[in-house]
Every structure is written in C-alpha cells, then in structure tokens.
Amino acid sequence: MCVGRACLHRSAKTLSTGDLLTRIPDAPMVSVVMAVRNGQAYLRDAMDSILSQTLADFELIVVDDGSTDRTPDILEDYARRDCRVRVLSQAPQGLSEALNRAISAARGKYIARMDADDVALRERLARQVAFMETHPDVGLLGTAVCEVDPDGRPRAVFTMPGNDEQLRRALIKFNPFFHSSVMIRRSVLEQVGLYSEEMRWAEDYDLWMRLARHTRLANLQEVLLKRRTEYGGSHSVRHEREQVRHALAIRWRAIRMGMYPITALPYLIRPVLMLVLPASLRRSLRSWQRRRGRIVRT
Structure with a gap:
C-alpha cells in the first residue's frame, strides 16, 4: 500500500471533525508519528524497527524539525525505498509543534508515537492494535519498556500501572506512560485536541490528563519498546x-x-x-x- 508524500503546511492546536475523521478508502490502520532533530546516530535503528513490524498496515510520518546533520539524507533514503514513509520538513519549532504537524497529516485509525532514538519490538503495533480493537472504550494505551543505554545495553525493565483505575490514581502523582510507547485512538483526539504548544516540557503529561476526561486508559504489561536513556541529567x-x-x-x-x-x-x-x-x-x-x-x- 503506497502512501502519498504531500506535505501539510500547518500545525494545528485543535482538530476539526474534517481534519481528523476524513479518511480516504485505503487509509492505514495505524499512523506512526515521529519528530527528529539531528538524530542521525540512532534514526536508522528506530525506523527499521517500525518498518519491520509484523503488522504492515501503517504509515510512518516523520517530521524533520530543522536538522543540520545527515538526518534529512537518511529520511530521504527511507522515503525513496518505502512508500509507507512520509517526510515533512520544517524550520526548528519544537517537539509539540512537530508532532502536531505529523498528527494533522496522519490518516490512520490509531496514532502511535515513536522517538527517533528508540527501538520498537516487532510485535508492538500488532499487540496494541489487537488490544484497542477488543477494548473500544480505551483511547490511550502504553506499554512496558526496557530502558537501554546509548549503546543499546539493557539497564532495567519498567512496567507501569495497567488498568484504568490504577492509572487514574497514578496520574495526579506522576506521568504513568512512556511517551514513545503510546497508541491513541484517533477519534478521541477530536474531542481533546493536539499537544499543547505552551506546555513544552510536559506536553505528553498534559495530553494524557486531557484524554483521561474522555476515555479509559491502559498500559500493556508486555515490553514492546526499547527506550534509549542517557543518565546523568542533561536538562538545565x-x-x-x-x-x-x-x-x-x-x-x-x-x-x-x-x-x-x-x-x-x-x-x-x-x-x-x-x-x-x-x-x-x-x-x-x-x-x-x-x-x-x-x-x-x-
């Protein structure tokens, strides 16, 4: 299934019914959205892990947020070789803006997040779609993750609270979802809008809290993502x-x-x-x- 590569030149903070629900007949089941800036070190690993998923009915939308390294060349190469890959380019704007642009261009029933330095296990999309299809009341679904160091060596496995009741108790205390593991039901985003472009350092937490007002929450207890983490505190x-x-x-x-x-x-x-x-x-x-x-x- 080939997907067009037309760019959408806007970054919406909210979505209208027309934006979100209009799907052409061959729209994919899942739209995987990724934002990247100067991610050449791990980008191929991340993209290969998505393109080798056991569930093939997806599109991968990558927004290049003003990269100055070889990231644009890598993305162009993948888009040329696999028509499921769609690349959008923009001047540096930030994660929320880049993800909002990707979601606005997405056509899938489900929106799956992926970071440019993580690795999805081959069954990730299949497992999440299977759960969402059999639990129509769930609109936000995360997974357990294996945290790895920059060289890919495992450090620890983390399993978040699993059911809606547990997650609601946790949500007021901390963020109980790994951002790059989540899958969101597209129709629920129509009700809550996109990532806040004001909450730059907590855009995911803000979205989960808004989603919780409209849908049930869940986390699969199975590790379906390798999450690359650099320890030592890089934030100022x-x-x-x-x-x-x-x-x-x-x-x-x-x-x-x-x-x-x-x-x-x-x-x-x-x-x-x-x-x-x-x-x-x-x-x-x-x-x-x-x-x-x-x-x-x-």
Missing part, C-alpha cells in the same frame, strides 16, 4: 523549573475541573518542593519516583 536548571511549573499547572487544572478531590492538593506541593532542592537530590528523588508504582526488573 531552567528546563527543570519549567517542567515542574507545567506539572503543577496540569495537576491544579485537574483538581479545579473536578477530576480529583481537594485532598489531592498535596500532589501540587511536591513539584514546588522539588524546585528548592539541590540538583543532586532532585535527580535521586526523580530516580526513586520513576520506580514508584512500577514493577522494576534489573
């Missing part, structure tokens, strides 16, 4: 502060809108306390929080 203090500020705003909005009782207010205090802690202690607490509520195997 300013970025950490922005991330905490955005998390605070997201949680306060959820309480204010009645998603959680007033007794959940202590979960707003935690992000504020994080701002005044030394960086080394913040990293230790963040590592502990990443493991809280998860089954961890090292």
Whole structure:
C-alpha cells in the first residue's frame, strides 16, 4: 500500500471533525508519528524497527524539525525505498509543534508515537492494535519498556500501572506512560485536541490528563519498546523549573475541573518542593519516583 508524500503546511492546536475523521478508502490502520532533530546516530535503528513490524498496515510520518546533520539524507533514503514513509520538513519549532504537524497529516485509525532514538519490538503495533480493537472504550494505551543505554545495553525493565483505575490514581502523582510507547485512538483526539504548544516540557503529561476526561486508559504489561536513556541529567536548571511549573499547572487544572478531590492538593506541593532542592537530590528523588508504582526488573 503506497502512501502519498504531500506535505501539510500547518500545525494545528485543535482538530476539526474534517481534519481528523476524513479518511480516504485505503487509509492505514495505524499512523506512526515521529519528530527528529539531528538524530542521525540512532534514526536508522528506530525506523527499521517500525518498518519491520509484523503488522504492515501503517504509515510512518516523520517530521524533520530543522536538522543540520545527515538526518534529512537518511529520511530521504527511507522515503525513496518505502512508500509507507512520509517526510515533512520544517524550520526548528519544537517537539509539540512537530508532532502536531505529523498528527494533522496522519490518516490512520490509531496514532502511535515513536522517538527517533528508540527501538520498537516487532510485535508492538500488532499487540496494541489487537488490544484497542477488543477494548473500544480505551483511547490511550502504553506499554512496558526496557530502558537501554546509548549503546543499546539493557539497564532495567519498567512496567507501569495497567488498568484504568490504577492509572487514574497514578496520574495526579506522576506521568504513568512512556511517551514513545503510546497508541491513541484517533477519534478521541477530536474531542481533546493536539499537544499543547505552551506546555513544552510536559506536553505528553498534559495530553494524557486531557484524554483521561474522555476515555479509559491502559498500559500493556508486555515490553514492546526499547527506550534509549542517557543518565546523568542533561536538562538545565531552567528546563527543570519549567517542567515542574507545567506539572503543577496540569495537576491544579485537574483538581479545579473536578477530576480529583481537594485532598489531592498535596500532589501540587511536591513539584514546588522539588524546585528548592539541590540538583543532586532532585535527580535521586526523580530516580526513586520513576520506580514508584512500577514493577522494576534489573
């Protein structure tokens, strides 16, 4: 099934019914969306892992967000060799803007996220589609992941809370989804809109919280993604502060809108306390929080 490569020259923050639900007859089951900037080191691994999926009914939409390395050449090569690959290019704008452009161009029933330095296991799309097809009330589905170092060596396996009740309890405390593992039901995005372009350091957490108002949530307990992680803390203090500020705003909005009782207010205090802690202690607490509520195997 060949897919056209026409670029869509807009980045919508919200989607209309026409934008989201109009599908041509041969539209794929899944649209895999990826944003990349200067990702030449691992991009081929990521794309190969998608193109070798056991479920073949998909399109892979990659937005090149202003790369200055060999990323454009790599993308052009893949698009030339496999008509399921669609490449959109833009000046540097950021992750939210790039993903919104990819989703706006997507035609699939389901939207699957993928990062340009991760590796999807061959059954990933098939397993997620099978679950979504048999659970029509679920609109957001993640998976367990194996975290690997930059060289691909396994570090640990993380399994998030699995069912809707567990995930709702967790969502006010921390982000219980691995962003690059999720699959979203396209029709639900019509109700909530796209990634916020204001919540740059918590765009995924913000979207999950908005989705939770309209659909049920789930995480597969099976490892279906290798997530590449560089430890040691590469974010600046300013970025950490922005991330905490955005998390605070997201949680306060959820309480204010009645998603959680007033007794959940202590979960707003935690992000504020994080701002005044030394960086080394913040990293230790963040590592502990990443493991809280998860089954961890090292």
